[in-house]
Amino acid sequence: MYLLVxxxxxxxxxxxxxxxxxxxxxxxxxxxxxxxREMLQQVQLLSLQDIGFTEDTPEPWHTFEENAYAKAKAxxxxxxxxxxxxxxxxxxxxxxxxxxxxxxxxxxSRDDEANLQHLLRNMNGVADRAAYYKAVICLIWSxxxxxxxxxxxxxxxxxxxxxxxxxxDPVFVPAGYELTFAELSPEIKNAISxxxxxxxxxxxxxxxxxxx
Ligand code: IMP
Numbered sequence: 125m126y127l128l129v130x131x132x133x134x135x136x137x138x139x140x141x142x143x144x145x146x147x148x149x150x151x152x153x154x155x156x157x158x159x160x161r162e163m164l165q166q167v168q169l170l171s172l173q174d175i176g177f178t179e180d181t182p183e184p185w186h187t188f189e190e191n192a193y194a195k196a197k198a199x200x201x202x203x204x205x206x207x208x209x210x211x212x213x214x215x216x217x218x219x220x221x222x223x224x225x226x227x228x229x230x231x232x233s234r235d236d237e238a239n240l241q242h243l244l245r246n247m248n249g250v251a252d253r254a255a256y257y258k259a260v261i262c263l264i265w266s267x268x269x270x271x272x273x274x275x276x277x278x279x280x281x282x283x284x285x286x287x288x289x290x291x292x293d294p295v296f297v298p299a300g301y302e303l304t305f306a307e308l309s310p311e312i313k314n315a316i317s318x319x320x321x322x323x324x325x326x327x328x329x330x331x332x333x334x335x336x
């Protein structure tokens with residue numbers, strides 16, 4: 125049986141009639157959960173709320189890998205189910221890679237709009253507007269730890285455009301496009317985004333594991 129995940133990737137399940145794979149997503153970020161759900165529709169994706177996990181997951185480290193692992197491990201220790209966590213952010217070479225792992229609280233608050241405005245202020249008058257999003261997924265699958273990475277290159281606008289997406293999307297134009305991530309459809313964003321790339325790599329891995 126093939127299960128079509130709307131990333132274009134198929135999940136094959138040997139002799140199963142139905143594939144009821146349970147996978148916990150270790151995030152409370154609504155924008156991220158919505159995007160990942162759109163890409164993993166045929167998998168039974170459990171939220172932290174579904175499993176009754178109410179603690180604040182720690183993100184104390186300096187790399188996406190370490191933060192993703194910390195989040196996934198905290199939830200795995202709590203429920204013992206297969207779980208994945210994504211740590212992501214926007215990196216600006218002119219700012220030495222900032223905000224990077226601090227993207228979610230760059231302005232000192234966890235407010236998306238305040239963070240975006242802080243980035244625009246720090247880039248005020250800067251000609252080199254290159255930026256890239258990066259996502260690292262840590263998957264704990266049957267107790268084993270695996271990492272999947274995706275990046276998406278682009279440039280930063282000086283003013284916001286569009287209402288879709290979340291976070292820094294209204295000022296990020298992916299390479300090869302003229303519209304921002306907040307103006308492009310969710311389908312296009314998922315097809316080219318850092319998170320879409322990392323999720324597809326994870327889906328391919330899970331597919332291989334399921335089929336032995
Ligand atoms: P964390 O992975 O929960 O630590 O936070 C990721 C942060 O990076 C988000 O809160 C956003 O500020 C930013 N970010 C990551 N991916 C995206 C994206 O696809 N669009 C816009 N902002 C993003």
